Amino acid sequence: MRAGGDTTAERRITTKESQSWLRKVLDSDLSVGWLFSLPFLMLWVWWFFYPFLQSFIRSFQDANFAALDQAKFIGLQNYVKILQDHEFYRAVLHSLEIVVIAVPLQTIIGLIMAILVNQKIKGKGLFRTLFFIPYITSQIAITTVFMTLFKQGTFVTDFIGLFGFGNVTWFADTHYALVFIAILFIFQQCGFSMIVYLSGLQEVPKDLYEAGQIDGASRWAQFRYITVPYLKPITFFIVSVATILGFQIFDQIAAISRYGALGSPAGATNTVVTYFYQNGIRYLNIGYGSAAVVLFFFIILIITFLQKKLLDEKG
């Protein structure tokens, strides 16, 4: 009996052990981790990685939408052709102009807003919401509104005209159209910068300011030597996100280019993105468009790298 009892007990232990063994496998970090990542990875491979590789491969091909099977390998010819195209350099220049005008301005305005609404004042919730709304509003909608505001002879253009700007329809004027796009971007983006800066400001240790006050530092000195250095990683985040988004501006340009080709008026708002869209998608020249986009990718990479260097060396 004793032996028999032992066997049953042993058996019980074995089943229990094997159950807990199964449970252990299913409940391990390895299986849960991969199980949880699997849906993402499957989508990513098919909708990101594969297209990403294709973009590289297509950029070395002479490929047309209409006859993709007949795509021919042509080496660097697409790149050579782009680098000889005057319009491409113009597009790069326009993208750079937008970024150089809009990114610093939206960063500074965002910081000012954040500091203003981080104080103990009445109605700060209202102002936070007001400044943030453009960020979640459709760019097409905002552009549409600004297009009716920045027409020749409206109260807005009349008013700005007093400061020496031309009283013209901004988005139809070759000199002003690009500035118009930059204004739209700033209007949209500084609310986001404000929110991010706001979260940063709330994390600056209060005793740093107290120490500053004891040392008799002015408000400006406190801002310059405490706030700004403390916010540096956040500034880098804001500047790099805004740069990437600034290079990707598309909706606003599409909205002002009615009837005409993208980049109206007369190519004055043509950017790297509209250049690639026009060639790759409208003119169906996939190989050429892909090469433009690969170059665009490297431009962003280099600029992000330079920003990192610049912001690291500052303070």
Added chain:
Amino acid sequence: MTSRKSLTLIGNYALLIVLGLLFALPFLYTLYTSVLHLEDVNKWAGISKWTFANYRLFFTNDAYNVPKWLVNTIVITALVILGNFIINPMVGFALAKLDFPGKNLIYWIVVASMMVPYHMILIPVYVNVAHLGWLNSVLGLTVPFLYQCLYIFMLRQFFMSIPNEFIEAARIDGLTKMGAFWRIVFPLAKSSLITMSILAFSGTWNSYLIPSTFTSDPAKYVLVVGLNSVKDQFFENTPLIMSGVVLTTLPILIFFFIFQKQYIEGISSSGVKG
């Protein structure tokens, strides 16, 4: 209060009010113009009557198809949010709270993909969608966008700040890791999940580049693409256009107002520091 302090306060308020007016003006102008008769545009006084005819026109005129665009937009936005709500937190949890071979690889996949501009893959994605016969269909506008690396990264940052002790305590009480995820992490991360939902909502609702590339049939348009096509046809009819703008923007504003408190908290605690 010293006079210098009150001067600063007045300066701050002045600056806030100027900025606030600058930001409110386009929206107030939109609302104001959307209820005007065409002949009253650009008049600031002597308006005889308000009208909602512009709004009515959008819903009754077959040429605009607004009800259809609205349904398309709602379906697509709902599906994309649902996908993001299931897929992103799972990856975020795996990256924040589990330790397994291959985790670093997945982390770098997420971070690197976040940096790549979508234009880079737009053409091949378009070709994929076309091959599957998904152009002009809901599938083409939803399936490729069911996850977002930026949101996965954001959620990972937030989940990291949930103390491990919470999860360990749940395990001692007999919960599996998946159980701990649904029962502990999901409720604790409410504000960052709302943040993600607002961003996913406005991103999908407002997206123009992708729907305008993947659809050519006006019956399959989303609101933003539809609005832009109406705008091109009736650019001189400002009140009509402005009522379209209000119609497109209103759902976002409602969604934001409902969740705004959690939203601000969500951003502050998800720690975006480089």
